[in-house]
Each structure stands twice: as structure tokens, then as C-alpha cells.
Amino acid sequence: MRKLLLAIAVAGLLITGCLIPSLHPLYTDDTLVFDGRLVGTWDGEEGGTWVFEKEGERAYCLTHTSGESSARFDAHLVRLGAGLFMDTFPKGEPPVEDDICKLHIVPAHCFWRVELGDDAVGLSVIDLDWLADMIGEGKVTVRHEEVEGTTVLTASTKELQKFMLDCAKIDEAWSDALELTRQKTGAE
Numbered sequence: 001m002r003k004l005l006l007a008i009a010v011a012g013l014l015i016t017g018c019l020i021p022s023l024h025p026l027y028t029d030d031t032l033v034f035d036g037r038l039v040g041t042w043d044g045e046e047g048g049t050w051v052f053e054k055e056g057e058r059a060y061c062l063t064h065t066s067g068e069s070s071a072r073f074d075a076h077l078v079r080l081g082a083g084l085f086m087d088t089f090p091k092g093e094p095p096v097e098d099d100i101c102k103l104h105i106v107p108a109h110c111f112w113r114v115e116l117g118d119d120a121v122g123l124s125v126i127d128l129d130w131l132a133d134m135i136g137e138g139k140v141t142v143r144h145e146e147v148e149g150t151t152v153l154t155a156s157t158k159e160l161q162k163f164m165l166d167c168a169k170i171d172e173a174w175s176d177a178l179e180l181t182r183q184k185t186g187a188e
Contacts, residue, residue: 021108042180122177
């Protein structure tokens with residue numbers, strides 16, 4: 001059981017890196033967009049494969065694979081002003097065998113800033129150090145809780161959208177982009 005939990009924790013860190021969990025989504029029906037360029041298989045610069053499949057009218061199923069671990073997410077592209085963002089949310093039950101342990105796992109939304117091209121995608125997240133500094137200085141007041149050393153956003157969707165729009169204007173607020181490149185098919 002310890003090995004399984006350790007594997008899940010490591011996979012979570014590889015997949016999410018420094019993502020800030022949110023109890024509420026970033027999207028509303030009027031902010032959802034679909035861009036067919038995202039559909040396909042992408043290689044991450046630090047390993048791992050990201051597969052985006054169309055799911056419904058304006059949603060994706062994201063499967064992230066790194067080594068032998070794999071996880072699936074609901075993914076939604078969100079247009080806020082001129083910015084494009086992605087909201088990811090775990091799909092299905094957590095891969096934990098113990099029912100009591102499953103009750104302790106709370107799924108959360110995570111947000112990415114997206115730069116989408118035909119053959120490349122850049123994904124950035126809010127920089128945790130920047131956020132901690134801004135919260136400490138009272139310059140960012142988005143509703144949140146500190147839980148066991150982790151900042152968890154508790155703001156409403158409307159408040160989250162305003163927060164992301166404000167952050168979109170500040171380069172220092174974002175991590176360096178994770179670069180994904182489209183896998184070439186045999187015909188290319």
C-alpha cells in the first residue's frame with residue numbers, strides 16, 4: 001500500500017508540478033471554447049505524453065502518461081478577454097485501492113495559461129512563490145485557504161476569472177511554459 005501511495009504522489013507531482021488547486025472551475029458556458037488544433041498527441045519537453053481527445057462539443061479528455069503511470073482528466077479551454085486558459089479536473093476515481101483513503105482525496109480544478117499553435121503548445125501555471133509573496137503583501141486577495149502548506153483557491157468561478165485576467169497582465173505571475181510538441185505521424 002505504501003508503494004502505491006508513493007507512486008500516486010510522485011505521479012501527481014510529475015503531472016501537476018506547481019499547480020494551485022481550486023474548488024471551483026474557471027469556466028462558465030459563455031467562456032468555454034473549442035480549438036481543434038489541441039486534439040492529438042503531444043510530447044512534453046521533460047518526457048511524458050499528453051493526449052487530447054474531443055469529448056462533447058466544447059471539452060476534451062486529456063490522458064497524461066509519464067513512465068508507467070497514466071492519469072485522465074476532463075479538460076476545458078477557457079477564453080477570458082484575450083487570454084486562453086485550460087481547466088483540468090481528474091476523471092474518474094482516484095487510483096487507490098483502500099476505500100477509506102479514497103474518502104480523503106478531494107479532486108480539484110487546476111488552471112493553465114495556454115499558448116496554442118499548430119505544432120506547439122505552451123502551458124504555464126501561476127508561480128507559487130509569486131502568489132505567496134503577493135498574498136503576504138496583501139496585493140492579491142483571491143479567496144483561498146492554506147491547507148497543510150498548500151494554497152487552495154476557494155473563490156467563486158467569477159472571482160477566479162477576474163483573478164486570472166489580472167494575472168494574465170503580469171509576466172512574473174507565471175512559471176516558465178512547459179513546451180509540448182505535436183507527435184509526427186508516419187505520413188508526415
